Amino acid sequence: MIDPTSSQTSATAVLDIGKTNVKLVLLDDVGTLLAERRRPNAPLPDGPYPHHDTEGIWQWLLATLREFAGMAHVAAIVPVTHGATAALVDDAGLVLPVPDYEHEPALPQAAYDAMRPGYAETRSPRLPAGLNLGRQLAWLAQAQPAAFGHARHLLMYPQYWAWRLCGVAAGEVTALGCHTDLWHPGRQQYSSLVETMGWQDLLPPLRHAWDTLGPVLPALAAATGLPAQCRVICGIHDSNASLLRHLGGDPPPAVLSTGTWVIAAVPGGRLDGLREEADMLANTSALGQSVPCMRFMGGREFAELAGSRPGACHASSLQRLVCSGTYALPGFAGAGGPFAGRPGRILGPAPVDDAERRALATLYVALMSDYCLDALGAGDDVVVEGSFTANPHFAPLLAALRPGRRVAVTDDASGTTCGGWMLAHWGRAPRVQAHIAQPLVLDGLAAYRRAWLAQLR
Known part of the structure; x- marks a missing residue:
């Protein structure tokens, strides 16, 4: 204060x-x-x-x-x-x-x-x-x-x-x-x-x-x-507030706005590839542009998988889950998303402790985010905004799932706040930094991703 x-x-x-x-x-x-x-x-x-x-x-x-x-x-x-x-x-x-x-x-x-x-x-x-x-x-x-x-x-x-x-x-x-x-x-x-x-x-x-x-x-x-x-x-809709400061890029990056909802947005993307049954939609930006989007209730699903007890997610827990073949398959919120109507389930050995539960929740949200970005045809650059920037393994895991492409993380845990500030100072950008997430090295992650995608089908 x-x-x-x-x-x-x-x-x-x-x-x-x-x-x-x-x-x-x-x-x-x-x-x-x-x-x-x-x-x-x-x-x-x-x-x-x-x-x-x-x-x-x-x-x-x-x-x-x-x-x-x-x-x-x-x-x-x-x-x-x-x-x-x-x-x-x-x-x-x-x-x-x-x-x-x-x-x-x-x-x-x-x-x-x-x-x-x-x-x-x-x-x-x-x-x-x-x-x-x-x-x-x-x-x-x-x-x-x-x-x-x-x-x-x-x-x-x-x-x-x-x-x-x-x-x-x-x-x-x-x-x-x-x-x-x-x-x-x-x-x-x-x-x-x-x-x-x-x-x-x-x-x-x-x-x-x-x-x-x-x-x-x-x-x-x-x-x-x-x-x-x-x-x-x-005023403005919250995920569009997160998008606001990235609209001036050439080309603009894809933006992953994270919170109760995780919303992938691809400014400048094509609308003709959107599919209604996959909960893909066109939002409208503050500048009046149609923006292809896809979302799922990632924050709520994370809480459902991780449980209510606070704790840390460890890279070693992520590695154990990948090696043991433990998969969380959508969905766990019952509201919207590309797999709405499917009951969420866990395949393979169940998580053994709170750290593994949080690790499984992190894996799940990262895999779902990667799925949405690919479905939208996102390019090489993705910026992560919002509450999941506080999870130290989320962006590195997403970067590892998207080899050869850049995942940036803002130092602002609420992109909505930054976007709101910009509306009151139109034409100016706030002092918000971003860093490139280094991919989290996990043995067998590429095969794990392929197996997870196969289970979805």
């Missing part, structure tokens, strides 16, 4: 709402971390359906902003959130709780299939539960017609938090283009579903992710001690 006497330090606060945790991060004008606070992000089971604890997050946010306002001159706030989530609001606030996308809407999938556009239009694969945002909305329109009809705005989740902070409603393409069925990435416009359902008037004007929507509301400034002119930035 910085010295409170340096209260004139100009800083940006990034509100990073992931599926598992909520963070508020304070960064100075060159992107150096000044402070970070976090809370769990657990859905609430009460009410008409499982929903996000927006009020709990809001009260925590106010308290944390008060703390940060005593540390620095907070010049801007940037919301960054997970996808597949939206809020229906009127002038007073939410007209319905914000659904948790892991909840199965009471609209049969077959009924929604009759409404939704084809994959060739949206590049949005048919996903379980509420991962296609359009299914959530179609269900709410049928199940809660009075409340739905009372809504003035349909806000993507980053823009909902921007609206709460400054009162300005906006739309933004990265959140709209994240397997929602609402966006046509080839044309960079709303999909036919929006017109079919009559939702055009609910969608506010589109703004750039980096646009300043306005200053914080006066009441918010008074309650938190924030400067009256603290800017509220439009």
Whole structure:
């Protein structure tokens, strides 16, 4: 934590709402971390359906902003959130709780299939539960017609938090283009579903992710001690925040954004190789570019395989698993991914201790990441962002699985935070370093990879 006497330090606060945790991060004008606070992000089971604890997050946010306002001159706030989530609001606030996308809407999938556009239009694969945002909305329109009809705005989740902070409603393409069925990435416009359902008037004007929507509301400034002119930035979908600083490369590298979801993205890649049944999709970057992506719920699967007890993964444990022929085969999360619907299983001798369990989880996520990158036709360079940068064996293992190609690792455990900072300082790059991962030498790894791939088939 910085010295409170340096209260004139100009800083940006990034509100990073992931599926598992909520963070508020304070960064100075060159992107150096000044402070970070976090809370769990657990859905609430009460009410008409499982929903996000927006009020709990809001009260925590106010308290944390008060703390940060005593540390620095907070010049801007940037919301960054997970996808597949939206809020229906009127002038007073939410007209319905914000659904948790892991909840199965009471609209049969077959009924929604009759409404939704084809994959060739949206590049949005048919996903379980509420991962296609359009299914959530179609269900709410049928199940809660009075409340739905009372809504003035349909806000993507980053823009909902921007609206709460400054009162300005906006739309933004990265959140709209994240397997929602609402966006046509080839044309960079709303999909036919929006017109079919009559939702055009609910969608506010589109703004750039980096646009300043306005200053914080006066009441918010008074309650938190924030400067009256603290800017509220439009905001962005989290994996697109991780992608942001890599878009200027020639060619740009593939980016592996890691967290609850592991998302492989190949800027400049071809869309015609995407396959709906493999959970391949086109996201839309902050610059309006269609980006081929593939993902799996790697963070949650890692936790399922590794167990809840903390501990280290050792290279010797990885070597024992490779030599013994112990394989983890997808999937362990039950939500999306190229092998959705398959029950996860372990073949071969079971891990004998916590170190081997963590080693097997690391092997699994690295193999799945390599699989996704190859399926997308990723080139020679890959950059690893996010929480798996803290696992010392993940990137070296991925590099060993991809011989002759470079795997870089950022020194920023949250690429989303870096991307959020960039939105408040558009045109500038933060001081974030990357190093090339040296391949982890394991005897028999190439044969192990071939055997794992054969088991998938």
